[in-house]
Amino acid sequence: MTDFARTPRRPAVTLGRVRLGAGGPLVGVRVADGRVTHVIAERERGSSAPVGTAADERVVDLEGRVLLPGLWDAHVHLAEWAGVRRRLDLSGTGSAREAADRVRRHAGGAAAGTVLFGYGFRDALWPDAPHKRLLDAVSPDRPVALVSADLHAVWLNSACLALAGRGDHPTGLVREHEGHEVLSALPEASPETVDGWVADACRAAAARGITGVIDFQFGDTVGAWERRSAQLPPAVRVSAAVYPEHLDAAVARGLRTGSGIGGHGDLVRVGPLKLFTDGSLNTRTALCRDPYPGLEHTDGSHGLEQTSPRDLVRLMRRAAAHGIEPAVHAIGDHANTVALDAFETVRCRGRIEHAQLLSPEDLPRFAELDVIAGVQPRHATDDRDVADRYWAGRTGRAFAYADLLAAGARLEFGSDAPVSPLDPWLAVAAAVGRTDDDRPAWHPEQRLPLRDALAAAARGRRLIRVGDPADLVVVDVDPLDADLDTLRAMPVHATMTDGRWTHGPY
Template sequence: MTRPAAPLTLTRVRLGPGGPLVALRIADDRVVAVTAPDDLDGPALDLDGRTVLPGLWDAHVHAAQWAGNRRRVDLAGLASAREVAEALRPHAGRLPGGEVLVGQGFRDALWPDVPDKALLDAVCPDRPVALISADLHAAWLNSAGLALVGRGGHPSGLLREHECFAVLRALPEAPADVLDGWVAEACRDAAARGVTGIIDFHFSDNLADWSRRAARAPLEVRVEAAVYPGRLDAAIGHGYRTGDVLPGTGGLLRVGPLKLFTDGSLNTRTALCCDPYPGLEGTARAYGVEETSREELVRLMRRAAAHGIEPAVHAIGDRANSLALDAFSAVRCRGRVEHAQLLTAEDVPRFAELGVTAGVQPTHAVDDRDVADRHWAGRTGRAFAYADLLAAGAALEFGSDAPVAPLDPWVTLAAAVHRTGDDRPAWHPEQRVTVRAALAASARGRALVRVGDPADLVIVDVDPLDADPGTLRAMPVHGTLLGGRWTHGPL
């Protein structure tokens, strides 16, 4: 059980971006006073004009995958299938015999060649190889890897969507105690970047996994653990509702939403769209892949909502987002659309009208700009349309989709504010959002720290309003408080 933090006074700290110097008093895990710096008696921590903000959330994480990914071969930025295969060569001999060589982060949508098991066999003929795409919707295996997961007869070794997910579940996993250690380390690193909470969409028995972790040691972040359809009946049987605190977790673990899928992803060209993908016209997946029919989506959402479990519906293509919003309209329940990457003009105002939160990942906009320009040509003005959604009154919550992008809220913020991740001009700058709006979307709508708020706070060395793009992206974090307990910084 996590003990309440001792009372704490912070003085000479700026209250939010561009805010005045104040003193904050924290007691019973909450902010109990905000006054002038000299108005509170007793010992205080002088923060020398630094800025205090509400604690930041990453509203879309795959925590175990992110933790494991930090130990895998990084394939990001490699420009062809052959280049990826060659990049594996120095790693093959470094692992114990029989251990799977796992890589993460390839993006094949712009490659001049096609991933094939023969390329991997030439480099690693005996060791199983499993490479996971940056968007988590494709896996590329060599012959030994295919045999390991019972897919020995697969012609190419490249598996997408359901086949990919089945393969990932079949791969050997690290022991639970080892994986839990990796997750704890990743959460400590997130706290060092100002993160105080995550929504974890890892595909597993999330509630059981996080309950086990919380029993071993106090969690470094608040966690809302998603439920998948295969465990919906069990969650209902336990009487779980979205937002419920699980016992024995110090109040830090809550039941999250029900995760559902309408489509695939852009890089895999399986996002469900109104227009065909160039080069795929006339094929079975010319318009992407419909993962769940409207009827089944409505059925699952209705069952979950009737028992107090809110749905979070993955939708990337414009047709998929229409499908998701139509389902929310039919069920009339609270919930979220995850990603909301490509929208029709008619659907933009429906988020606010239906009270549906858009859980979006701004780093995807800058990482996928070239892929979008090719495969969504002529439509990118309505891709990653954050300014349009805000103008229409939608509630935005920012996340990373780690390991698709780093679990770092400042990288996310900078992408939303500047719409570029390199030295190129902003991509569709009309969809940029202000620093204040980006901070609110990163803190569940909390723009400023107020009396009565939970003492989930981040203290930064530079006022975000004064930060240039590089500083905003790599914001120096002085300290992070979770319920008044330091998870990073001063102790």
């Protein structure tokens, strides 16, 4: 495979004998200077003659494989995902005790003060509650910090609570903003180490056909990507989010959504301003019109308001006035209404991230207000059981992708990695099939047609046309001929970003 990071821009290349899109004709596609310059039917150009005329032009015979627009992950936490790939995996644990037992088997073999990080537990349906006592029993000396699959809760033992300055916490289960504060107080890997992990994660993403991501990593994401891209270009395009605590600095620098940063052309750009209206379904902090079953008479029975409507409008208005588009996290139906109301007040372009539970009257507002719905189809299949319990009677309007599409909304797929794996084909299969196991489709009326799912996975790009960026993916199987299992494991032959191979044998 080509070392993308160290190879200068290549001469023009012609991709010969390739199918142009799912179910498309056999063509030759010429790429030069990071753009598609020609698309010519094979019968017009002959079986082997190159489209271009440059003496050093290379012709790559793709032997009838399928060429698709490059795919994007429109919602990822890259450093978190890169780190999770090296943490204790707690996915699939069915109880707090089972999770603690998994910690017990991994707690030895390291210095007592070294933090054992784990990730991936989902406690919404557990028969027992996470508590520091369970972790203290299996790891009394070594600090343990376990992050929930949705990134909205952290479960710590007493040693780790003390390390984070929260020694008096009653349960060790810390949610939402306080959880992020606790994690930031714990020892971290060096920036150089994290940058290496992120570079590996980007190469792994390219191997699945990814040509770009929106990175919503918490913290100074723009600064982190300026550091990384100053030396080597990433294997994918990156749109780096801005968080409110860094908004003033971005404005002072004159940065706007789409501004190029780093030293490699337009591969790394400033992304949107990330704002939160509520929490998540698994932690029962998504802000809903109806109370959560069993929590009717408690504080927070309807979820958690992260940002008041007034502050939301204030922040969105300041960002939009300086060319920074907002991306508003909203999961519960009331949170989505609040977010859409804010967009209607400010009258700016932007995104709502997740849009998981929607009121029927809010569906057409996405198109009316030109607000993108950034959705994660794997969440629909991962959370179906939790939704059936806590959103009982309302799940017909949960993860309502078909309804959003019918209402004219623009959908963009992401993974929210590490909440679900950074793999666009899992999202496509989940959107098309509404199941990821042997059970029947969950609310099959919300399934998307394959072509619409592929477009949502490519940030709306449906065709490959002359003048387009040469962000392309070559797959071995026509998606139109693939069953759900094949879609999930789609064999990616090669990936090209900005006219250079980022994955494959070339």
